[in-house]
Amino acid sequence: MPRPSVERWTAAVDQLRAQREAGQLTTAKVRTVAAGLGVSERSVWRRLAAPPPASSGFRLSETDRAAFVDFGGNVAAVHRARTAALVGKTSVAGAPIGDELVAGWTGADPVNLRTLQRAFAAELTPAQHAAARTGERGRRAKLVYLRRRASHRNQVWEGDHKNLPILVLPRRGRATTPWVTMFIDDATRLISGWAIALTPHAGTVLTALRMGMLPDDAGPSCGVPGMLRLDQGLEFAADAVMAAAGALGVEVHVLPPYRPNRKGKSERLNRSVEQMLLSMLPGFTGGAREVNGRLAGPLDDRARVRAGYGEAAAVEGSQLDPARVPMRWSVFVDRFAEWVTWYNTEHIHSGLGGRTPAAAWAADPTPLRTVPEKVLRHLLLADEERTINSDGIHFNTHVYGDPAGQVLERGGQKVQIRYMPHDDRFLHVYLDGKYLTTCYPVNALSDEQAEQYYAAARAAERAAAADKRAARRRGRRRLATLASAGEPAAEARLVSPAEAARAPGVDVEPRRSVSTSLLGIGPAVPLDGVEDHQW
Missing domain, CATH: 3.30.420.10 (Ribonuclease H-like superfamily/Ribonuclease H)
Structure with missing residues (x-):
């Protein structure tokens, strides 16, 4: 059995003394107390015979507490400074004591180091000791916190x-x-x-x-x-x-x-x-x-x-x-x-x-509140601005391509990318705040994704060629409209041999003269002796 603490000894002996003063103390009671404390019966009788310890009656003053904080929780330093101040000194061990401490200790009773140590141990809490020695972090380490009430998942x-x-x-x-x-x-x-x-x-x-x-x-x-x-x-x-x-x-x-x-x-x-x-x-x-x-x-x-x-x-x-x-x-x-x-x-x-x-x-049976992935994709990803290069989007040493072909024709355009900082498997691409497509590292594209990209490229090329053919047809129609608007009503329209072949009823009049009026030379002059030429 471990040795009894001072508190247990004091409580047991005080009870026996009270019974002795009342005339009720017996050997059996002393034997019972000894068994409870785990000591011999003789030790209990010895404690009863000894006079009770006299209390010093010393209590820490506010100056003692302030000095304890100023000297970093060093009780020996407090005792040296206190003893020196009581004899009229203003410094001790080469360090000044401080006017406030000297004034506070004026007229105080002298006390030995052991009594001062017991007083600090008894009157200050562990948090106060830690605060003086290590600061606020130490004080908080000695605090007792209440646990929060139990909650449910996702609360x-x-x-x-x-x-x-x-x-x-x-x-x-x-x-x-x-x-x-x-x-x-x-x-x-x-x-x-x-x-x-x-x-x-x-x-x-x-x-x-x-x-x-x-x-x-x-x-x-x-x-x-x-x-x-x-x-x-x-x-x-x-x-x-x-x-x-x-x-x-x-x-x-x-x-x-x-x-x-x-x-x-x-x-x-x-x-x-x-x-x-x-x-x-x-x-x-x-x-x-x-x-x-x-x-x-x-x-x-x-x-x-x-x-x-x-x-x-x-x-x-x-x-x-x-x-x-x-x-x-x-x-x-x-x-x-x-x-x-x-x-x-x-x-x-x-x-x-x-x-x-x-x-x-x-x-936990608590219901879950879920949100679609497309909403979270827009709200909860890191984002940066990037420029689409000729080979894709460059980010974190990778080049990202779009199998769907949405960035195929956007070289040089600035877009916003959303990504996971530790995951380089994809990039979500946004244009003007709206989702455009998802890109993947080019060197990690599967054969199906690569074929999807090439198919999109071929489709884009066909669409561009169709747009060019349509623009060419619209241009010819505009030229025809402008030409017909500038010709006299009775003047024969010059047509090409190809047009004549498509419209056999149209006479083709070969040009036999050259106009130099645009050069400021004068009116058109016939070219005699020159064979007909197709211009």
């Missing part, structure tokens, strides 16, 4: 950004640590949506929301949430995010800054990502390090080396040793997607009664 989604401590090689540029934006369902702990990017922005928030509202391989989450609980990040408060939430009828609750307890499930999810996934991958920057600070293992996260990884990858045709460079961006995204699927469908959560988040979601 509240919590959203947060996290800079992942893992070294990844992006499509271009130096190796870096990516950012993830995740939304988690408050009731079921299901990761509803996520997006990975070099830096968080409004597009990543919209993409993560879209993923959560549409059925996805990562889990059963779908439907529109009733509320979004977000922090004060500018990306979350962006106009595009607020406009999309307003259009979908979603309430947005922006939390006060530096209050992680207000979105505790998101904070716990961030730790789960680091503990369950990142710590098992090479390039984890939160892992062990050498004596000189270098990251232990095959990779180095120092700035100079990070830039070297990117420069080596940018060399055309370079063959990098995969064991000596960080994971490629696409590889890491695939690993993260697999982890999300595992977390949602296989990870047993103690807060869900031993169920997985997917099982908790499926067991």
Whole structure:
């Protein structure tokens, strides 16, 4: 049995003393108390024989408390300053005490260090001790928070950004640590949506929301949430995010800054990502390090080396040793997607009664409010402006083409593209705010998509040729109208031999004179002795 605490000893002995004063103390009662405390009967009799400890009666003054804060929670420093001030000194150990403290301690009773330590331990709370020693973060770590009431699925989604401590090689540029934006369902702990990017922005928030509202391989989450609980990040408060939430009828609750307890499930999810996934991958920057600070293992996260990884990858045709460079961006995204699927469908959560988040979601009978994909496609994707080049739309080192041929004849035109930051399999193209088509990487088009594109190109060529033929016919008709309007009524109309062949009844009059009136020479002069020519 563990040794009894001071409080238990004091309570037991006080009860025995009271019984002794009342004449009711017996050996049996002392033996019972000894058995309850787990000590010998002799120890109890010894405590009864000793006089009760005299209380010092010392209480902390406001000056003592202020000095405790000023000296960073160092009770020994408070005692030195207090003792020095009582003898009229204004400094101690080379540091000034402060006029306010000297004045506050004037006339106070001297006290030894141990008594002062007991007083601070008894009168200050752990949060007050932590606030004096480590500041507000330490104080909040000692606070007790109430749990939120249980909710149903899609009632509240919590959203947060996290800079992942893992070294990844992006499509271009130096190796870096990516950012993830995740939304988690408050009731079921299901990761509803996520997006990975070099830096968080409004597009990543919209993409993560879209993923959560549409059925996805990562889990059963779908439907529109009733509320979004977000922090004060500018990306979350962006106009595009607020406009999309307003259009979908979603309430947005922006939390006060530096209050992680207000979105505790998101904070716990961030730790789960680091503990369950990142710590098992090479390039984890939160892992062990050498004596000189270098990251232990095959990779180095120092700035100079990070830039070297990117420069080596940018060399055309370079063959990098995969064991000596960080994971490629696409590889890491695939690993993260697999982890999300595992977390949602296989990870047993103690807060869900031993169920997985997917099982908790499926067991919740709350009806879902869904929105068609074409609506979410317009509202919840990152967007940028791009110019259509002669070979397609260039974006993120890929060239995108349109199998349907909607951008076939739009070279040089500016369009808006909507995309998922971590998924380069498609681009939605918008023109003047209206959906135009969906483009795919040219080098990833299937044979059917390529044939669809060529068929669209042939159809466009035939349509252009038909337009040219129709324009030519309209031009000939306009010329004929202009010619007939300028000829005298009795004058014979000159026709070509081809027209004469089509209309045998028309006489063809060969031209035998040349007019030079347009040159300012004079009237037309007959050309005698010159054979007839067809002009």
